[in-house]
Amino acid sequence: MGTSQQGRPELIAPAGDMERLQTALHFGADAVYLSGKQFSLRTSSKNFTLPELDEAVRYVHAHKKRAYLAVNSFVKNRDLPPLRSFLEAVSEMGFDAVIVSDPAVFDLCRETMPSVPVHLSTQANTTNVLSARHWFDLGVRRIILARELSLDEIREIKKEAGGEIEVFVHGALCMAYSGRCLLSLYLADRDANQGLCTQTCRWRYALVEEKRPGVYLPIEEDDQGSYILNSKDLCLLGILPELMQSGIDGFKIEGRRKGIHYLAAVIKAYRWAMDRYMEDPVGYQLPPDSWEEIQKVSNREYTSGFLKGEEEGSICLDEERPSPRSTLAGVIKDRGKDGWVSIDVRARIMIGDTLEQMGATFPNPVFPLSHMKTLDEEECREAHEGDHVRVRLPARADPGDLLRKRIA
Numbered sequence: 288m289g290t291s292q293q294g295r296p297e298l299i300a301p302a303g304d305m306e307r308l309q310t311a312l313h314f315g316a317d318a319v320y321l322s323g324k325q326f327s328l329r330t331s332s333k334n335f336t337l338p339e340l341d342e343a344v345r346y347v348h349a350h351k352k353r354a355y356l357a358v359n360s361f362v363k364n365r366d367l368p369p370l371r372s373f374l375e376a377v378s379e380m381g382f383d384a385v386i387v388s389d390p391a392v393f394d395l396c397r398e399t400m401p402s403v404p405v406h407l408s409t410q411a412n413t414t415n416v417l418s419a420r421h422w423f424d425l426g427v428r429r430i431i432l433a434r435e436l437s438l439d440e441i442r443e444i445k446k447e448a449g450g451e452i453e454v455f456v457h458g459a460l461c462m463a464y465s466g467r468c469l470l471s472l473y474l475a476d477r478d479a480n481q482g483l484c485t486q487t488c489r490w491r492y493a494l495v496e497e498k499r500p501g502v503y504l505p506i507e508e509d510d511q512g513s514y515i516l517n518s519k520d521l522c523l524l525g526i527l528p529e530l531m532q533s534g535i536d537g538f539k540i541e542g543r544r545k546g547i548h549y550l551a552a553v554i555k556a557y558r559w560a561m562d563r564y565m566e567d568p569v570g571y572q573l574p575p576d577s578w579e580e581i582q583k584v585s586n587r588e589y590t591s592g593f594l595k596g597e598e599e600g601s602i603c604l605d606e607e608r609p610s611p612r613s614t615l616a617g618v619i620k621d622r623g624k625d626g627w628v629s630i631d632v633r634a635r636i637m638i639g640d641t642l643e644q645m646g647a648t649f650p651n652p653v654f655p656l657s658h659m660k661t662l663d664e665e666e667c668r669e670a671h672e673g674d675h676v677r678v679r680l681p682a683r684a685d686p687g688d689l690l691r692k693r694i695a
Contacts, residue, residue, distance in 0.1 A: 295565055296531070296538045299355070299453070300554050303543040304333035308343055310547040313687040314647050315558030318353035320386060320539075323377070326370055327357045334543075337376050344380045353383040358396070359408040361389045374399040384428060387411075397426065404428035409455065414440075419448035429453055429536060434460065438526070438594045442533045451536040457553055457581075458541025460518040460592060522589035524581065527560050528571055548615035549584045551645060551689055556580040559649060576649040583613045583691070616642060616692040619684045626679045629662065630670075636692060637669040644680055645689040652681045653693070 300316035302308035311319050321343060324334050335343055340356070347354040356377060362370055370392065378400035385403055387393045388410035396405055406429040407413060407422050414433045422430055429451035432441060436454075445452045475485040496502065521541070523530060530538065538561075540553055556577040564571045581589075617630040636642070636656060644652045659667050660677045670676045678690075 295561065296535050297353070297453075298554065298557055298561060299537050299539045300550060301540060301543040301545070302343070303545075304335070305339065305343060305346075307543075307545075307547055307550055308346070309687060310550050311554055312347065312350050312352055313685075314551045314554040316352065316540075316554050318355060318383070318537075319347060320355040320357050320543075322357040322543075323373060326360050326362070326366070326373060326392075340377060341380050344382060348381065354381075355384045355386055355406060356382045357386045357408075358392055359386050359388040359410055360392075361410075362391055367391065367395075371395055371399065378403070386431070393425070393427075406431060406453070409433055413444075416444050416447045419444050419450065419452075423448060423450040431455070431537075431539065434521075435593050438529055438533065441535065441594075445534045452534070453537030453539055454530070454535055455521060455541055456523040456530065456538040457557065458521055458545075459587070460521050460590075519588040519590035520586045521592050522581065522586075523591055523594060524556060524560060524577060525573060526591060526594060527557075527564060527573065528568070531561070531564050531568070546615065547618070548613075548689065548691060552580050552584045555645075555647065555649075558647075574649075613643060613691040613693050615689060616640075617690040619680075619686060619688040619690065620675075621686055622684060623677075623680070626681075627660070627677045628680055628684050630676050630678055630690060632670045632674040632676060633672055634692065635669065635671050636690075641693045642678075643691050643693060644682055644684065645691055646682075646685060647688070654681045 297317040298315065299318045299320060300311035302311055302319040302321040308319050308321060321340070322334050323340055324336060327334065344354045358370075358374070374395055382403055384406045385396050385400065386406045386408050387396060388408040393405060393407075396403065405427050407427045409431045411422075411430075412433050413419055413422065413430050414436060419430055419432075427450070430444075430448075431453040432444065434455055436444075441452065441454060475487060523538075538557065540550075540557070542549060542553075559580075560574055560577040563574050615633045616636050617632045617634075620629040620631055623629065636659070638656055638659060640656045642654060642656050644654070656678060658679050659670065661667055662675055662677065664677075667676065
């Protein structure tokens, strides 16, 4: 348990299914967090059946990484019997920790799997030293702090509370206190605190004055409507040295519903930057490759949230989201021979397209697609999602590497 090596925080990535889990490890995550079909805050992800959870833990440990089980929903009385059964079923699978929010879940974890460390979810809203000490005294191994804290507050909790600390460094932000939102339940009858969030805060809204029914007033002068409840996406890549120097034990990436292209790019960007810092803390500068990488995937503008203090400005989204500059074209399935590799096609590709080969390290070779074959060695000019073809690459590839097509 603990950090992956002395002085280096864990890079922890989401795993919504087995392919995402494999991608996360392939591109450099030290640990993954995943969940079963219930009792997590991302029930709309594919998630894992009990046999799949067992398989996932075995796979993670075979790659000498760590697997954290998210059981972080808030439970009701009717949930307690099936929750106990679930925890008993996973208790011997070998998870490296279980992530909880609800004190009831914490108590049941201590009862059913006493040897498994407990991590306290950000939904528990830990915002001060005394709260952190309270949970550590109860036996929590690590606390994932509330997202509303500044970097100075995080440093103080780490210094004074005496336990492992984790923070979110990248991904979507909720317009709710540590993600504890009632909006989805109120407007869509789906409880976000039980994993059923409809992302209601990302809907479009307008202001209506009481005596002017039917007159919708945009709060921002924007032809797309109001963004009063929309947050920019969190990105702390730009303050990585301050984070690394703060003694934080885990850097967490949000996004169990994100695709493998997003996961690969974000994990790769942070892994590369973290490793460059570890090699030369004094001379470190943000690697241009890392910053460029996170611009290539869909995002809602980036913000450092509250880490630098609230005076930095609004985290509300006030303009259109940037367009992604590339899209996933395929997954490389083998090392190939004579430069030719097999591709599981994920989006239409044609001879003449500009493709980018994406492995776990930089640089990413860019090349025009000039030759493509079927698996029966017949020349072809285009392939579509679901097809399996062979293409010639400019550099060595590993299974699990990606191909993406530039669109901007």
